[in-house]
Amino acid sequence: MIVVLKHDPNQAQLESLKLWLQEKNITIHESVGHANTILGLVGDTSKLDIDLIAALDIVEDVKRVQEPYKNANRKFHPEDTVIRVGNTQIGGGTLTIMAGPCSVESEEQVVAIAKAVKASGATMLRGGAFKPRTSPYSFQGLGATGLEYLKVAREETGLPIVTELMDLSQLPLFKDVDVIQIGARNMQNFDLLKAVGHQDKPVMIKRGMSATYEEWLMSAEYVMAGGNENVILCERGIRTFETYTRNTLDLAAIPVLRKLTHLPIIIDPSHATGKNFLVEPLALGAVATGCDGLQIEVHNDPAHALCDGPQSLRPEVFDSLARKLLKLHGMMKEVEE
Numbered sequence: 001m002i003v004v005l006k007h008d009p010n011q012a013q014l015e016s017l018k019l020w021l022q023e024k025n026i027t028i029h030e031s032v033g034h035a036n037t038i039l040g041l042v043g044d045t046s047k048l049d050i051d052l053i054a055a056l057d058i059v060e061d062v063k064r065v066q067e068p069y070k071n072a073n074r075k076f077h078p079e080d081t082v083i084r085v086g087n088t089q090i091g092g093g094t095l096t097i098m099a100g101p102c103s104v105e106s107e108e109q110v111v112a113i114a115k116a117v118k119a120s121g122a123t124m125l126r127g128g129a130f131k132p133r134t135s136p137y138s139f140q141g142l143g144a145t146g147l148e149y150l151k152v153a154r155e156e157t158g159l160p161i162v163t164e165l166m167d168l169s170q171l172p173l174f175k176d177v178d179v180i181q182i183g184a185r186n187m188q189n190f191d192l193l194k195a196v197g198h199q200d201k202p203v204m205i206k207r208g209m210s211a212t213y214e215e216w217l218m219s220a221e222y223v224m225a226g227g228n229e230n231v232i233l234c235e236r237g238i239r240t241f242e243t244y245t246r247n248t249l250d251l252a253a254i255p256v257l258r259k260l261t262h263l264p265i266i267i268d269p270s271h272a273t274g275k276n277f278l279v280e281p282l283a284l285g286a287v288a289t290g291c292d293g294l295q296i297e298v299h300n301d302p303a304h305a306l307c308d309g310p311q312s313l314r315p316e317v318f319d320s321l322a323r324k325l326l327k328l329h330g331m332m333k334e335v336e337e
């Protein structure tokens with residue numbers, strides 16, 4: 001349920017309304033906007049008398065929210081969420097560019113790639129230390145050592161790091177990372193979602209390969225229900241009947257999520273296509289469609305990459321793409337004005 005308050009409500013009346021709701025075990029999510037303040041009510045609201053609340057002096061409107069996701073719902077929080085990460089921000093009209101290798105392979109590799117992508121305009125460094133691989137015989141990542149190398153790369157470049165958490169037991173190792181990534185395969189690992197909801201680092205949830213928008217938003221809701229509101233959604237392609245591409249990029253996710261949620265939206269054209277020549281057109285398409293940022297795999301020697309070489313861009317190709325993305329992002333702002 002949402003309660004839209006009148007402009008500049010009487011504070012004493014507001015406090016007594018909140019107290020009354022809290023006594024009924026309702027959690028209140030307050031969103032202060034330019035025009036109105038909205039109280040998002042979470043809990044068993046079925047017994048609340050909607051007419052009684054609507055009749056209060058300070059209340060402009062009361063609506064039931066049908067969707068099962070509440071905290072993630074735009075109705076609860078009409079303004080876009082903006083997340084500060086290190087010296088950069090995600091959302092709020094900026095274009096976040098997360099770039100780096102699929103996996104951290106060595107200190108030299110990740111530092112060299114970090115320096116290259118930073119020079120091209122990337123705002124964050126990506127790199128997996130714990131890798132979810134389809135085959136148990138494939139490279140599984142450097143683990144804790146990989147996280148150390150990412151931190152060295154952050155020190156050298158100033159780029160905040162985003163890296164995947166695969167298992168609850170790894171969480172203590174993630175206290176120094178900037179954004180925790182929950183991979184597509186773990187999108188519905190509810191224990192993992194609860195755990196990252198009880199800590200305060202921003203969490204980026206990649207869409208499960210067969211997840212509906214609602215299932216994906218419910219995963220965000222798990223994190224937010226624990227108290228962590230800094231959630232980012234990343235579309236990385238879904239499974240369809242097409243086998244030419246690794247997955248099928250769902251660009252409609254951008255306007256759909258924009259309508260349903262206030263959370264920032266990142267597009268990953270690398271895992272969505274699996275092919276390096278498709279990364280540029282789809283990244284440009286994503287910027288034109290209004291995403292808040294991209295996650296792109298970059299490797300200095302794709303032919304010898306330990307993971308995802310075929311979809312990785314060489315630094316010089318990424319450089320040309322990053323320039324186009326920033327230019328297009330500026331043009332889109334003009335078009336929308």
Ligand code: PEP
Binds near residue numbers: 182
């Ligand atoms: C990744 O980002 O390296 C990754 C494994 O992505 P996804 O979970 O989208 O497959």
Ligand code: MN
Binds near residue numbers: 297308
């Ligand atoms: Mn990868």
